[in-house]
Amino acid sequence: MATVSPKAVEEFKQIFKEEYGYEFKSQAEAFGSAQNLVNFFEVLLEVEHRERLRKQKLKDEPKGFHLEDDGSTYNCIICHRMISGKEGWWDLDGQKCLDCQRNVENGVVPRNICRDRDGWYASWQIQDKLKIHSSTVRKMVREGKLKARNLTTEGGTIYFQVFLLSENQDTIQQLRKEKHNETATQRSKVRDSKDDKG
Numbered sequence: 001m002a003t004v005s006p007k008a009v010e011e012f013k014q015i016f017k018e019e020y021g022y023e024f025k026s027q028a029e030a031f032g033s034a035q036n037l038v039n040f041f042e043v044l045l046e047v048e049h050r051e052r053l054r055k056q057k058l059k060d061e062p063k064g065f066h067l068e069d070d071g072s073t074y075n076c077i078i079c080h081r082m083i084s085g086k087e088g089w090w091d092l093d094g095q096k097c098l099d100c101q102r103n104v105e106n107g108v109v110p111r112n113i114c115r116d117r118d119g120w121y122a123s124w125q126i127q128d129k130l131k132i133h134s135s136t137v138r139k140m141v142r143e144g145k146l147k148a149r150n151l152t153t154e155g156g157t158i159y160f161q162v163f164l165l166s167e168n169q170d171t172i173q174q175l176r177k178e179k180h181n182e183t184a185t186q187r188s189k190v191r192d193s194k195d196d197k198g
């Protein structure tokens with residue numbers, strides 16, 4: 001890891017003073033901040049370097065490949081499961097667990113969900129954003145009111161559900177409206193009972 005030289009710390013202090021009007025209280029604080037910045041850029045460079053190597057490798061293996069076996073861990077960009085080495089896959093859509101990779105390749109979910117994170121909700125987001133219970137979500141899926149894309153393991157167990165906004169727009173809007181009205185009614189009830197007490 002690169003260490004900051006005393007000369008660089010002096011320059012860093014100067015820049016901070018000119019740009020942000022901040023003077024470090026001690027040399028140790030200035031050194032610590034400068035070192036943090038250097039460490040941060042080292043990480044960025046590492047990421048950039050790895051990305052470049054991967055894109056290079058993609059020329060020989062266009063369908064992608066397992067993650068590097070160097071002990072680094074990542075999160076699957078779809079289901080967020082922790083992955084590393086042979087449990088993960090990388091292609092231009094990003095790193096995924098092998099199950100999600102298979103589901104994407106089989107067309108269970110459109111490939112663009114990897115890049116367009118605003119275009120879909122996970123189950124927890126549906127619950128959170130619409131303030132409904134997980135059992136309500138399951139019921140609505142059963143009744144066909146919500147359309148879920150079921151991601152399954154090789155054994156056929158559902159491990160993750162994707163709700164495409166494009167497929168659920170009407171239901172989501174209606175639920176939002178209902179929730180909004182419910183809250184408004186509750187508020188007016190509270191107001192009325194206050195008025196009664198006068």
Ligand SMILES: [Zn+2]
Binds near residue numbers: 079
């Ligand atoms: Zn996954």
